[in-house]
Amino acid sequence: MLLLAFVALSIAVVTLDFRQNSGGPIKRARDVTVTVVAPIQRGFTTVTRPVGSFFSSLAELTNLRGENERLKARLAQAEADADGLPQIEAENEELRRDLELKKSWRTMDSVLAPVISNSPSNYQWALVIGKGKRQGIRVDNAVMNSEGLVGKIIRVDRNYSTVLLLVDPAAAATARVGDLGDSGLVEGNGGGERLTLSSIDVTSDVSVGDEVVTLGRDQGIFPPGIEIGFVAEVGGSAAALERLITVEPSVDFKSLQFVTVLLETGDELQPKKKAK
Amino acid sequence: MSARASRPNGILAEVGLARIAAVTATVVVAVALQSTVLARLTLLGVIPQLILVVVVCLAFTDGERVGVVTGFFGGLLQDLLLPQSITGLTALVYTLVAFAVGMFRIYAPQDSVLAPVFAVTVATAVAEFGYAAMAIMLGQPWVGLEFTIKVAGLVILYNTLLTPFVYPLVRRVANRYRPERVYRW
Numbered sequence: 328m329l330l331l332a333f334v335a336l337s338i339a340v341v342t343l344d345f346r347q348n349s350g351g352p353i354k355r356a357r358d359v360t361v362t363v364v365a366p367i368q369r370g371f372t373t374v375t376r377p378v379g380s381f382f383s384s385l386a387e388l389t390n391l392r393g394e395n396e397r398l399k400a401r402l403a404q405a406e407a408d409a410d411g412l413p414q415i416e417a418e419n420e421e422l423r424r425d426l427e428l429k430k431s432w433r434t435m436d437s438v439l440a441p442v443i444s445n446s447p448s449n450y451q452w453a454l455v456i457g458k459g460k461r462q463g464i465r466v467d468n469a470v471m472n473s474e475g476l477v478g479k480i481i482r483v484d485r486n487y488s489t490v491l492l493l494v495d496p497a498a499a500a501t502a503r504v505g506d507l508g509d510s511g512l513v514e515g516n517g518g519g520e521r522l523t524l525s526s527i528d529v530t531s532d533v534s535v536g537d538e539v540v541t542l543g544r545d546q547g548i549f550p551p552g553i554e555i556g557f558v559a560e561v562g563g564s565a566a567a568l569e570r571l572i573t574v575e576p577s578v579d580f581k582s583l584q585f586v587t588v589l590l591e592t593g594d595e596l597q598p599k600k601k602a603k
Numbered sequence: 604m605s606a607r608a609s610r611p612n613g614i615l616a617e618v619g620l621a622r623i624a625a626v627t628a629t630v631v632v633a634v635a636l637q638s639t640v641l642a643r644l645t646l647l648g649v650i651p652q653l654i655l656v657v658v659v660c661l662a663f664t665d666g667e668r669v670g671v672v673t674g675f676f677g678g679l680l681q682d683l684l685l686p687q688s689i690t691g692l693t694a695l696v697y698t699l700v701a702f703a704v705g706m707f708r709i710y711a712p713q714d715s716v717l718a719p720v721f722a723v724t725v726a727t728a729v730a731e732f733g734y735a736a737m738a739i740m741l742g743q744p745w746v747g748l749e750f751t752i753k754v755a756g757l758v759i760l761y762n763t764l765l766t767p768f769v770y771p772l773v774r775r776v777a778n779r780y781r782p783e784r785v786y787r788w
Contacts, residue, residue: 340691
């Protein structure tokens, strides 16, 4: 009897989830659950992260000296480059307005957010981050880190947001190969798997190692030029209509600790006309 | 009025309020661990399903009634933390699996160390493939069969390895807060 009652309850919840619109009771229950559980997850993450970092550091000890030298060299180079940066950025913005190009992600307002938890499922790839509506985050904002595109915001609470990772099968981004190359659609295939780049013509000149970046055209939610990864494999016979391309993502999705949320999306990425 | 008459009857008397609180806390800790520490300490990129291990251990210790309730709420909690899942599907799968474990535990040898481990292994296999089949039938975006088999295999292995550590803790929590009036097999 108890079994029947709970099976019926489960089926009722499934049905309710299928029938509800964007603001139904299941959505509210999700919001409440994330708000209640996230502080506990934050506690676990805060306590265990130093332990994990310690073991990671032990494993990487031998590489640290060489990495230190490389980083010093890169810092010196970056400091030299930074001197002329404000002027270049101003010129770049001016040219973008004139050419009616979308706003670059480099000049956008953004928020740095800590990763609180990962999806507990092996079939969905998402993160909960410790910033939300109060910091200006909204649904569809792009999420990235120093390596490249991480995903997009799919749910926002007051102090927490949920990020759908690019590797999730439900995630996709319009992309282009190289600076002026062909454009297509990048889709996720699950954690640990490469991404798929589709809709690339079979006659196109794509080769292994080419960089893949966000396209950012039309009503796409991602700004242009964010690195997605590199072409790892190119397939497709001459008889096929399009190439079968796999992309090795730039981001290491398993070790994300902090991400950057870009606070502009969709129409806001369209160029703002200069005041006459 | 005697003290006996003032005691609550039914499922509350059987389980006990302190025990409900302890079991709830155990499930919440399992959820938090699965989505933080274990999500980083993956085995070939696969996360162990600690919530399922806890639910099966409780069903094995306390029977199908406790198993059904914890299976439903543990599964529902996991569903609500997923971004785009079919809410209620994990709850349904865990409810059925916990019921089966609670029913079949009477056939397990008394005080066997391997019995709960075997129960978790079989329950994980049924839950993983059962969830995948139902999710595909309900039209959820899904990865390929090869990926599903790889994930299911590794989760079965990971959950089996976790059980010798989790089962004694769950049994201690269940027994620590057991009320005087109990129904045991």
